[in-house]
Amino acid sequence: MPGMVPKDKQAILDEFRQGLVNEGLIHDGDTIGTDDETLLRFLRARNFNLKQSTLMWKNCQHWRSTVEGVGIDELYRQIDPFDYPERELVFDCWPLYFHKTDKEGHPLNFHHFGGINLDKLQKQMSLKRFWQTVIVNCEALPREVLPAASEAAGKPINGTFVVVDLSGFGISQFWQVKDFSRSSFQVSQDYFPETVARLAIVNAPRGFSTIWNVMKPWIAKETASKVTIHGSDYKSKLLELIDEEALPEKLGGKCTCTEHGGCMKSNAGPWMHNRGQRREAWLKGERSTIAILPGELSSDVLLHAPAEKSSEAEVEPEQQKSEAESSAPTDPPSTSVSASTSETSSEEDEPIATPPVSEGDLAGQRSISNEALEKSLGRITVQDVREEAQTRQVEIAAV
Numbered sequence: 001m002p003g004m005v006p007k008d009k010q011a012i013l014d015e016f017r018q019g020l021v022n023e024g025l026i027h028d029g030d031t032i033g034t035d036d037e038t039l040l041r042f043l044r045a046r047n048f049n050l051k052q053s054t055l056m057w058k059n060c061q062h063w064r065s066t067v068e069g070v071g072i073d074e075l076y077r078q079i080d081p082f083d084y085p086e087r088e089l090v091f092d093c094w095p096l097y098f099h100k101t102d103k104e105g106h107p108l109n110f111h112h113f114g115g116i117n118l119d120k121l122q123k124q125m126s127l128k129r130f131w132q133t134v135i136v137n138c139e140a141l142p143r144e145v146l147p148a149a150s151e152a153a154g155k156p157i158n159g160t161f162v163v164v165d166l167s168g169f170g171i172s173q174f175w176q177v178k179d180f181s182r183s184s185f186q187v188s189q190d191y192f193p194e195t196v197a198r199l200a201i202v203n204a205p206r207g208f209s210t211i212w213n214v215m216k217p218w219i220a221k222e223t224a225s226k227v228t229i230h231g232s233d234y235k236s237k238l239l240e241l242i243d244e245e246a247l248p249e250k251l252g253g254k255c256t257c258t259e260h261g262g263c264m265k266s267n268a269g270p271w272m273h274n275r276g277q278r279r280e281a282w283l284k285g286e287r288s289t290i291a292i293l294p295g296e297l298s299s300d301v302l303l304h305a306p307a308e309k310s311s312e313a314e315v316e317p318e319q320q321k322s323e324a325e326s327s328a329p330t331d332p333p334s335t336s337v338s339a340s341t342s343e344t345s346s347e348e349d350e351p352i353a354t355p356p357v358s359e360g361d362l363a364g365q366r367s368i369s370n371e372a373l374e375k376s377l378g379r380i381t382v383q384d385v386r387e388e389a390q391t392r393q394v395e396i397a398a399v
């Protein structure tokens with residue numbers, strides 16, 4: 001069954017973590033995430049094959065340290081996915097946004113393909129800049145949105161519920177955005193694996209089967225198994241999973257977010273709690289993460305977290321090169337109308353390169369030690385693994 005975890009997953013996870021430590025591919029504070037859930041996402045994406053999972057992680061770390069010539073950490077500092085100058089233009093020409101959560105706590109991610117107009121977008125914004133906003137939007141999911149959704153739900157939330165609205169979208173539009181869409185899928189799957197809990201396509205037009213037959217090879221089979229396709233009779237299906245108060249009125253719900261200029265621009269969700277203060281403190285180096293910390297949703301006081309290490313600063317030059325991967329291009333995907341039929345990569349091939357459990361303390365406390373942080377999270381740190389390995393070597397030598 002898709003998503004099913006082997007009974008010996010802990011042993012595989014431990015071996016995976018130890019292997020990453022031995023190869024210098026993981027360090028405490030890496031913004032890719034060093035918790036068990038992050039590592040498990042990479043293992044699930046490669047069916048718990050250690051060799052393939054390690055290669056996927058290595059390529060991801062390389063991408064994170066080099067993307068757009070500055071690395072993902074610096075790009076995220078330069079572009080705030082929830083507040084950048086061209087955001088209104090982007091929403092007018094390619095609407096996509098996070099908005100509240102479903103009944104199980106998964107953050108909702110809406111895409112309205114009928115509103116896509118790349119010609120209009122390119123007149124006021126370069127495609128390179130637009131691509132950069134897409135990248136930081138992908139990064140926002142594991143860095144901010146999922147930790148906040150987990151804190152709000154009181155349980156781990158490891159994926160988003162994506163709703164793709166095809167109202168007004170036709171085959172001619174699809175061919176115009178095909179390459180861009182394919183690259184977006186690849187970034188999400190190759191560098192942010194297993195972060196889609198559900199994907200619902202609604203208002204699918206007549207003839208959508210043609211579009212789907214082109215798109216399906218881009219999508220990992222694990223993700224494809226989570227896809228449901230509906231015509232205009234989708235409302236009851238969505239409302240089985242999403243409360244009316246969380247579903248935008250545009251899609252049959254009751255939410256309007258009038259006070260914020262509409263659902264699309266509202267950013268509504270637990271990830272916005274004191275976000276301006278959190279981002280400012282993070283940019284100043286006063287906290288290690290921009291993510292919601294445990295206890296912060298119930299308090300207006302920002303909690304303290306130690307300074308973090310950036311991904312690009314930790315990856316050695318030799319480790320930045322994959323045996324089977326070429327350097328990531330900085331140019332945005334092509335938007336030509338040609339019906340290219342290039343194949344997506346297999347699980348063993350390397351992807352073409354073109355997207356943590358937060359650390360925290362108890363509510364009401366202003367600061368907490370690293371030791372207490374690690375204890376509260378119940379996680380095993382990289383240093384723990386190294387020390388354990390050293391201890392075992394000493395024991396073996398003694399024998």
